[in-house]
Amino acid sequence: MxxxxxxxxxxxxxxxxxxxxxxxxxxxxxxxxxxxxxxxxxxxxxxxxxxxxxxxxxxxxxxxxxxxxxxxxxxxxxxxxxxxxxxxxxxxxxxxxxxxxxxxxxxxxxxxxxxxxxxxxxxxxxxxxxxxxxxxxxxxxxxxxxxxxxxxxxxxxxxxxPVRSQFRSALDDTALEDLSIPKDVPLIVVVGGSQGAVALNKLVRKAAPAWFDAGAWVVHLTGDSDPDAQRLQHSQYVVLPFYDNMAALFQRANLAISRSGAGTLTELAITHTPSILIPYPFAAEDHQAFNAAVFAEAGAAEVYRQADLTSEVLEAQVLMMLKSPDRLQQMAKQAASLAVVxxxxxxxxxxxxxxx
Missing domain, CATH: 3.40.50.2000 (Glycogen Phosphorylase B;)
Incomplete structure (x- = not known):
């Protein structure tokens, strides 16, 4: 055929x-x-x-x-x-x-x-x-x-x-060695989509120092269109335009901060990753907001409109979630319920x- x-x-x-x-x-x-x-x-x-x-x-x-x-x-x-x-x-x-x-x-x-x-x-x-x-x-x-x-x-x-086959494989302990992230620390992964997200990146850079003080590490995928991508430097902060092994990164993450394209949401569901979703406000017909609503209604994510979100609110929300492992575990379970393996x-x- x-x-x-x-x-x-x-x-x-x-x-x-x-x-x-x-x-x-x-x-x-x-x-x-x-x-x-x-x-x-x-x-x-x-x-x-x-x-x-x-x-x-x-x-x-x-x-x-x-x-x-x-x-x-x-x-x-x-x-x-x-x-x-x-x-x-x-x-x-x-x-x-x-x-x-x-x-x-x-x-x-x-x-x-x-x-x-x-x-x-x-x-x-x-x-x-x-x-x-x-x-x-x-x-x-x-x-x-x-x-x-x-x-x-x-x-x-x-x-x-459907997702790439790597998302259906168990996490390899050596998969993220190139990032040098300790195994016992909370990990926040920030991803703005294939084109990056300058506005999202700015919010994260302002909020991240408080997360570092709480012991968290951040892997921030900025895309290649952010002129200030290297502005924040910290020993617990890994900044890259993109990363190839997103399957391992999402599996390792305690929390993801992300846009809400359908592909990314599918990957978060497959890897059982709790998330804070900030729909891209200029997506055609605001379709990312509709995607995010599915995850919010299932209890798999917290959703914020970019226009309503400040770095202070984002900082506090992440800190509260990191202090609530039972809540993160429940969100992970709800994310898994949305996955079609x-x-x-x-x-x-x-x-x-x-x-x-």
Whole structure:
């Protein structure tokens, strides 16, 4: 069977697709992406070059109608033609996509050829493309049950969101040796998403000295766009733009402070990590707030709006949580209740059934 995977843009779209592809080793898989996006690196790095990568020129849909919308529409039409040609020449049996704007030409091209499409939506509030094109898909797999409220009835099935295989492995005692963190200290991990989060970083740098005084260590992943990333220096503070082994880092953490992208939340659930979530306020349609609400309602996280959060409040909240190990343990249990450990297997099975 030949499968075209359309997954582009961010790790939240690409990593679940890679994890699913790993469960379909008997399939011939090729990848559809966009030039200069994250998949051009990730598909090669994590998939070891296993999947031929095709790229098309397509852009997101504008909020308001205008000249920009016309350009996007013309580019969409051209990209549909490109994908149709690829699907026909490659004799593909179907398409799997994880949403985002690349899903539009992939879905339309596949359906115009009578090919099945399996769509996975990881967010609690589905994106525009998912909401618009879900009726065209054979099945829509969702990461959060809450997403079904926005999608056609009878079309969705909740399977969680697949994570990379490393997140399903036990913590290796030697995994974090390069960070030199003592084994008996509380560890706070701060992560702002694949692009970092300058506003979040500023709050953490102001609050962190009180956490150091309480004996905690902090691993702060700042992203690569923060000009003040190195401003705070302390023996209990490890600052890096990114870190490869996030699975081990989250497993070791007593508490995470994070944005609330669906991919990161899935990883926190799988690793049973209590968290303080600060949704990215400029995410499309505020979808990170919807994701965070799922964790807050389950008791797995505390959630703060960035506009309402001060460094003093963050400092006090973390100190209170570190002094309440029973509460952290309960939050970890609730995070675990949200995890779907075999999500990749379930999604792969849906693809197998969809493609016949």
């Amino acid at each position: 030949r499968l075209l995977i359309a997954a582009s843009g961010t790790g939240g779209h690409v990593f679940p697709a890679i994890a699913t592809a790993e469960q379909l080793r008997d399939y011939q898989i090729e990848w559809l992406g966009v030039p200069d996006r994250l998949e051009t690196q990730l598909v090669g790095d994590y998939a070891q070059g296993s999947y031929p990568l095709h790229t098309i020129s397509v852009a997101g849909f504008q909020q308001k109608l205008g000249l920009g919308s016309l350009k996007v529409l013309l580019r969409l039409i051209g990209s549909i033609r490109q994908v149709r040609r690829l699907l026909k020449q490659g004799k593909f049996d179907g398409v799997f996509t994880t949403g985002g704007y690349i899903a539009a030409p992939a879905i339309l091209a596949a359906r115009s050829l009578g090919l099945p499409v399996i769509l996975h939506e990881s967010n609690a509030l589905p994106g525009k493309v998912t909401r618009w094109f879900a009726p065209w898909c054979s099945v829509v797999a969702i990461g959060f049950q809450a997403a079904s409220d926005y999608l056609p009835r009878g079309k969705t099935i909740c399977v969680g969101t 075999n999500s990749a297997e379930q999604l792969a099975q849906l693809i197998r059934r969809g493609l016949g």
